Amino acid sequence: MYIPSATRYNQMQYRRCGASGINLPAVSLGLWHNFGYVDDFENSRKILHAAFDAGITHFDLANNYGPPYGSAEENFGKIFKQDFVSYRDELFISTKAGYDMWPGPYGNWGSKKYLIASIDQSLKRMGIDYVDLFYHHRPDPNTPLDETMDALAYIIKQGKALYAGISNYDDLQTAQAESILNRLGVHCLINQVKFSMLVRWPEEKLLAKTKNLGVGIIAFSPLAQGLLTDRYLNGIPFDSRAAKKHGYLKKEQITADVLNIITALNKVAVKRGQKLAQMALSWLLRKDNITSVLIGASSVDQLKDNLKAIENITFSQQEDDEIERIIKTIK
Ligand code: NDP
Numbered sequence: 575m576y577i578p579s580a581t582r583y584n585q586m587q588y589r590r591c592g593a594s595g596i597n598l599p600a601v602s603l604g605l606w607h608n609f610g611y612v613d614d615f616e617n618s619r620k621i622l623h624a625a626f627d628a629g630i631t632h633f634d635l636a637n638n639y640g641p642p643y644g645s646a647e648e649n650f651g652k653i654f655k656q657d658f659v660s661y662r663d664e665l666f667i668s669t670k671a672g673y674d675m676w677p678g679p680y681g682n683w684g685s686k687k688y689l690i691a692s693i694d695q696s697l698k699r700m701g702i703d704y705v706d707l708f709y710h711h712r713p714d715p716n717t718p719l720d721e722t723m724d725a726l727a728y729i730i731k732q733g734k735a736l737y738a739g740i741s742n743y744d745d746l747q748t749a750q751a752e753s754i755l756n757r758l759g760v761h762c763l764i765n766q767v768k769f770s771m772l773v774r775w776p777e778e779k780l781l782a783k784t785k786n787l788g789v790g791i792i793a794f795s796p797l798a799q800g801l802l803t804d805r806y807l808n809g810i811p812f813d814s815r816a817a818k819k820h821g822y823l824k825k826e827q828i829t830a831d832v833l834n835i836i837t838a839l840n841k842v843a844v845k846r847g848q849k850l851a852q853m854a855l856s857w858l859l860r861k862d863n864i865t866s867v868l869i870g871a872s873s874v875d876q877l878k879d880n881l882k883a884i885e886n887i888t889f890s891q892q893e894d895d896e897i898e899r900i901i902k903t904i905k
Contacts, residue, residue, distance in 0.1 A: 576623055576656070576657040576658075578623075578626050578627055578661065579627035579628075582626060582627050582628065582629050583629050584629070585628060585629060585881070585884070586599045586600065586601070586628060586629025586630065586881075586884070587599070587600040587884055588600070589864075589865050589866065590790075590865070591763055591764055591790035591865045591866075592763065592764065592784065592785075592787070592788045592789045592790035592863075592865070593761070593788025593789075594737070594761065594763055594788070594790070596666070596737065596763065596790075598631075598632050598666065598790070598792070598865050598866040599629055599630050599631055599632055599866060600859055600866055600867065600884050601630060601855070601866065601867055601869060601880060601881055601883070601884065602630060602632035602633070602634060602792065602866045602867070602868045602869070603621070603622070603625045603630050603632070603633055603634070603868075603869060603870075603871065603877070604633075604634040604635075604794065604868045604869065604870050605618075605633060605634065605635050605639055605646045605650060606636070606639050606646070606822075606870060607815060607821065607822070607870050607872070608621065608870060608871065608872045609639065609640075609645075609646040609649050609650060610639065610640035610641050610642065610645040610646050610649070610820075611640065611641070611642060611645040611648075611649070612640070612641055612645075612820055613649075615649060615652075617872075617873070618649055618653065619653050619656075619657070620874050621871055621872075621873070621874055621877055622650075622653055622657070622658075623657065624874040624877050624878065625877060626658070626661070626664075626665075628877070628878070628881050631664055631665055631666050632665075632666040632667075632668070632866065633650065633665065633666075633667055633668070634668045634669075634766075634792075634794075634868055635647050635650060635667070635668065635669045635670075635696070635700070636669055636670040636671070636673070636709075636711060637669060637670065637671050637675045637692050637695065637696050638673055638674065638675050641820050643674075643675055643676075644675075644695070644699055647669065647696055647699035647700050648699045648700075650700055651699055651700040651701040651702070654700060654701065654702065655701055662702070665706070666706045666707065667700070667702065667705050667706050667707075668705060668706060668707035668708070668709060668739065669693070669696045669700070669705050669707075669708060669709070670708070670709035670710070670711040670739075670741060670766075671688060671689050671692035671693065671696075671708075671709075671710070671711055672684060672709070672710050672711025672712045672714070672741070673711050673712065675688075675692060683714040683716065683717060684710055684713070684714030684717040684721070684722040684725075685714075685717050685721065685722075685725075686721050686722070686724060686725040686728070689710065689722065689725035689726070689729065690725055690728065690729065693705070693708055693729050693734050693735065694734070697734060703733075704733055704734055704735060704736060705734070705735045705736075706735070706736050706737060707735060707736065707737045707738075707739050707763060707764070708726065708729055708730075708734070708735035708737075708738060708739065709738075709739040709740060709741045709766060710722050710723075710725075710726060710739075710740050710741065710751075711741050711742070712741060712742040713740075713742060713743055713744075713747050719747075719750055719751060719754060720754055723738075723751055723754040723755050723758065724754075724758065726738040726755065726760065727755060727758035727759070727760045730760055737761075737763040737764075738755060738760050738761075738762055738763060739762065739763050739764045739765065739766060740762060740764075740765050740766075741765065741766040741767065741794075742766070742767060742768070743765055743767075744779075744780065745779040745780045745782075745783035745784075748762070748765050748780065748783060748784060748787065748789060749783060749787060752787050752789060761788070762787070762789050763789070763790060764789060764790040764791065764792055764865065765780070765784055765789055765790070765791055765792075766791075766792045766794055766868065767780065767791065767792075767793065767794065768793075768794055768795050769791075769793035769794070769795075769796065769858060769864075770793065770795060770796045770797065770798045770802060770854060770858065771798070771802055771839065771854055771857055771897070771901055772798045772801065772802065772832075772835075772901070773795070773798065774901075776791065776793075777861075781861065781862065781863050781864075782863075784863055785862065785863040790863070790865035790866075791863055791864055791865055792864075792865055792866045792867070792868050793858050793864060793866070793867050793868060794868045795868075795870075796854060796855055796858050796867040796868065796869060797851055797854055797855070797869060797870075797880075798854075799815055799821075799822065799823040799870075800814060800815050800816070800823060801823070801827070801828070801832060801836060802836065802839070802850060802851060802854035803849070803850055803851040803854070803876075804840060804849060804850055804851070806828050806833070806836065807833075807836065807837060807840060810825060810828065813872070815872070816828060831903070834903070835900055835901070835903060836850065838900045839853070839854075839897065839900055839901075842893060842896055842897060842900070845893075846886065846889075846893060847886070848882075848883070848886060849879060849882075851876075851879060851880055851883070852879065852880065852882050852883040852886075853883075854883075855867050855869070855880060855883035856883045856884075856886055856887040856889075857889070857897065859883065859884065859887045860887040860888065860889065867883075
């Protein structure tokens with residue numbers, strides 16, 4: 575039987591999510607990889623326990639996480655039932671719809687038909703009555719944004735989600751989404767975007783725009799799927815994401831240029847007394863309007879390593895300059 579640590583709220587920092595009543599942990603846990611039927615169930619369970627024990631209250635899912643699609647939600651549902659039912663009110667659970675989920679014209683993108691069916695399926699798979707946050711997973715160029723936002727507002731009015739979110743929306747799309755939701759009496763809580771030392775587009779306009787709108791930002795793949803760690807410094811380990819058939823990180827992405835950059839960044843991290851993974855997270859966490867970094871982990875040790883990022887989120891001018899110089903060599 576799992577009994578959470580009594581000191582679980584002692585170390586974590588919580589940050590207000592935009593202009594809302596919600597505080598999210600500085601580090602949140604995503605279940606995209608490592609929680610499907612292809613993965614070791616007991617390992618997944620241990621990672622969730624370690625996360626909650628360390629004050630990670632926010633777990634992020636999507637309808638199609640696995641593989642196979644839906645299996646991360648089903649596994650989460652099993653673990654929730656075994657271990658977390660009594661702690662439901664201490665958890666902030668999110669899920670999403672917007673990518674390919676089931677065959678035919680109604681299992682993808684942003685129609686009201688898809689989103690409403692998908693939230694019902696997700697709740698059933700997880701065995702819960704509501705999620706805290708439901709996202710539209712990506713902008714849909716062919717569905718009117720009014721329809722997609724209407725679906726989010728409807729889901730909230732039905733009580734199936736408490737908050738609405740968007741993911742992969744740029745600054746203009748975010749402003750439009752927030753304005754439509756406002757008209758429907760709903761606030762856009764957060765935008766979930768890919769953001770790391772290697773993917774920097776949100777810095778240009780999105781951070782300022784969301785701050786202005788009171789929308790939070792959660793950075794996904796903050797470790798660039800493991801590239802911004804020591805995982806690939808000496809080759810491709812057999813159990814790494816890049817080595818797995820179903821992993822979204824492909825071996826071809828680990829180019830000589832990428833290796834040069836991560837080797838150089840690793841040296842800066844060591845000088846700071848951090849691991850590269852910790853420095854990559856600290857680098858995001860010290861930015862204005864970053865509510866949380868949304869990490870993945872394939873082991874409890876990785877998770878624990880990453881949590882130490884919170885201990886040092888200040889950078890000297892010299893470190894900043896050095897990091898900029900290294901990152902700018904990305905072609
Ligand atoms: P990360 O960039 O944090 O990558 C996680 C991977 O990095 C781990 O699985 C592990 O890889 C490796 N890793 C993590 N910590 C360490 C460490 N300390 N030392 C060495 N290696 C480490 O995030 P993800 O790409 O997993 O994405 C996180 C979450 O973001 C997802 O679960 C999902 O919730 C969300 N997401 C959202 C998307 C969207 O469109 N909204 C798209 C993608 C993700 P290994 O398996 O090799 O050990």
